[in-house]
Amino acid sequence: MLFPTPSLSREDNRVLASIDEMRSALQDQVRSLPSRQVQRLRTFLTADAVAASNSIEGFRAATVDVEDLITGERDVEVSEENKKETLALHRMMTYIQTLHDAADFAYSKSFLNALHWILQGHRHQPRKPAGQWRRGPVYVTDARDASIAAYTAPDADAVPALMQELIDWLNTDDATHTLVRAAMAHLHLVSIHPWADGNGRMSRSLQTLMIAREGVLAPEFSSIEAWLGRPGNTWEYYRELARRGPQYLPDQDVASWIHFNLTAYHQQAQTVQGRLARAGKVWETLADFAQHAGLDERTITALHDVAMAGRVRRSRYESAEGLSLQQAQRDLRDLVTAQILTPVGRTRARYYTAGDRFPQTALDISATPMTLTDPYTPTG
Template sequence: MLYPTPQLNSQDETVLAEVDSMRERLRHQVQSVPAKWAGGLRKFLTADAVAASNSIEGFKVSTVDVEDLMAGEQDVDVSDEDREETLAYQRMMTYLQTLHDAPDFRFSKGQLNALHWILQGHRHTSRKPAGQWRSGPVYVTDARDPSIAAYTAPDAEQLPALADELVAWLNTPDDTHALVRAAMAHLHLVSIHPWCDGNGRMSRSLQTLLIAREGVLAPEFSSIEAWLGRPGNTWEYYQVLARRGAHYRPDQDVSEWISFNLLAYHQQAQTVHARFQRSGRVWEQSSEFAAQTGLDDRIVSALHDVAMAGRVRRSRYGESEGLSVQQAQRDLKVLAQRDVLQPVGRTRARYYIAGERFPQNVLETARTPTSLVDPYRP
């Protein structure tokens, strides 16, 4: 038995309508800007989601480091374990993004296990196998006392039937809004907890996959993983799940879970919209600076990266602008000579941060914080 999808109350309906409106507006905005700029925003949002979802599980890698790892950088100052976890999750997220328009797509138990292997294959052991259901019990322990089980998942003997029911539900469309179905898919999978490890990230990824299949907007713009990764939100995420009880009880009302997810969708949409606006203003101001100082317009992307992410690397700048290694090095060297950028590190590990003559108005725009509205509070 799975949790029944609850009916939305009037406030939920209003919040969901606002989310739809923001997503539609963002879809048009993304289509109206250069592909290079939109692509850069998508890469950032993907990196932010990977960093946040992994941070929930205790793997701490900054978004800018995740971006560098995704770009193939080898000299990133992270532990080997964090590197493996980041790249594994990034590979799975990239695959999920490609499934948005896959023809004849259907969910299956084998597919879920294959996704789990992408995520956890590097940790596969006989005791904690990747890509197959667990054969024994699994617990979510209390963060304050690991000797206490905050949640005990269903017995392993129940998994085949529960997985069959979940897959059948995933493959049976209904008139439920796609974002609500995605939230329910997350709850179903995390409650069943079918694997020895990786259940949280798999459940959040399944939610993202359903958003991708909806097809309205690229999933990076609607995934709530970055929102969930903020410390206060992570705590509330665990609390909302904990209030479902210490054991699997699907015969209960989960309206609170839906409202929590609608809040997450709403505030994530606000965050993405604000970053889109801020990024655009940074680009405009950087272009004005390049024109005023006689610099080639292509260096705007380097200034943009430094302002928005804190640094730029030669490889990422060169890839963004389609430059040779020598040309990218030359551009960044000119900016460093003018004190617009400041080099940090040597050879392959080198990156550039803002120098003394970096345009201050650009930095001020990039660092202006965003205020978020709670749609459930008047």
Template sequence: MLFPTPALGTEDRRVLGEVEELRRGLRFRVQESPTKWTEGLRKFLTADAVAASNSIEGFKVSTVDVEDLIEGEQDVDVSEENREETLAYQRMMTYIQTLHDVQDFHYGKGFLNALHWMLQGHRHTPNKPAGQWRRGAVYVTDARDPTIAAYTAPEAAEVPDLMAELVEWLNTDDGTHPLVRAAMAHLHLVSIHPWADGNGRMSRSLQTLLIAREGELAPEFSSIEAWLGRPGNTWEYYRELRLRGATYRPGQDVSGWVRFNLTAYHQQAQTVSNRLGRSNRVWSLLGSFAEARGLDERLVSALHDVAMSGRVRRTRYERAEGISLQRAQRDLRDLAASDVLTPVGRTRARFYTAGPAFPREALESARTPLPLTDPYAD
């Protein structure tokens, strides 16, 4: 038995309507913005989702480090464990992103287990098998006291039937709004806890997949994983899951869970819209700076990375502009010689940050905090 999807109240329908309007507006703005402006945003959002979802599970890697790892950088100052977790999750998320427009797509037990192998295959052991249902009990311990089971998942013997029911539900369109279905899919999977490890990230990824399949926005603009990974929101996330009880009780009303997710959708759409607007303003400011200084237009992408992410590496700039290694090295050295950039580190580990001559207006625009509204607040 799965949780019944609750009916939306008047306020819920209003918030959902606002989310749809925000997403339509964002889609239009993305389509109207130059590809070079939005490509960096897409990569950032993917990295931010990976960093945030992993951070919930205790793997702490900054978004800018995730961006570098995704770009193939080897000299990133992170532990080997964090590197493996980041790249495994990124590979799975990349695959999920490619599924948004597959015509004959179908959910299945094998498909979900394959995704789990992509996420956890590097940790596979006989006691914690990857890509297979768990064979024993599994608990979510209390963050304040690991001797307390905050949640005990259903018996292992029940998992195959529960997952068969979930797969059937996933493949059946019951007329529920796709964003609400995505939230419910997350709750179903995380409550069943079918694997020995990785259940939280799998549940958040399944929600992202359902949102992506809805097709309103590209997958990297659709995930709420970055929102869930913010410290205050993570606490609220765990609180909402704890409210479902210490054991699997699928007959209960889960309206609070749906409202929590509607808030997440709303505020993440605000966040992405703000990020896009900030990115475009910074790009324009840097374009004017480059023109005034007689700099080649291609240098703006390197300066934009510095303003928005705090640094740029030679390889990232080289790939973004499709130029040779030697050209990229000369460009960055010239910017450093004119104090626009400051080099940090040596040889392959070197990156560049803002120098004394970096345009202050662009940095201020990139770093100015923007407000978020609570859609349920009066």
């Protein structure tokens, strides 16, 4: 048995309609931007989602480090374990993003197990097999005391039947809004906990996959993994899951879970809109600066990375602008000579930060925080 999808309240429907409006507006904004700006934003949002989803499970890598790793940089100051987890989750998320328009797509046990292998294959061991249902009990321990089981998943013998029920549900269109169905899929999978490890990231990724399959907006603009990874939201996420009880009890009202997810969708859309607006203003400021300083227009890409992420690497700049190694090195060297950038480190691990003559206005715009509103709190 799976959790029944609750009926939406009037407030839920109002918030859901607002989310749809925001996502439609985002779609129009994205279409109007130059392709390289869109690609930079998509890379950042993907890296932010990877960093956040892994952080929930205790694997730490800053978004800027994840950006470097997923764009091919290897000399990043991240532990080997965190590097492996980052690249594994990114591979799975990249695959998920490619499935948005697969015409003959269908959910299956084999498909979900294959996704799990992509995520956990580097950790495969007989007692904790990757890409296979777990063979024994699994517990979610209390965040404050590892000796206490906050949640005990269903018996291993029940997993195959529960997963078949979930697969059947995923392949059946019940006319429920995709964002609501995606939230329910997340809850179903994380509650069944079918694998020995990786269940949280798999559940969040399934939610993202369902959004991708909807086709309205690229999943990196709609995924709530980055939102869930913020410390305060992670705590609320655990608390919301804990409301389901210490054991698998699907015959209950889960309206609060939908409320929680609709808040996440709304605030993540606010965050992306804010990032989009801020990135655009920074780009315009840097374009004006480059023109007055007599810089080649392509260098704006490097300066934009510094303003928005705090640094730029030669390899990232070279790839983004399609430059040769010599061209990228020459541009960055000229920016250093002009005191616009400052080099940090040596040889392959070197990156560049803002120099004394870097336009402060761009840094100020980038550093200006935005305010998120609670969609369920009346305004005016």
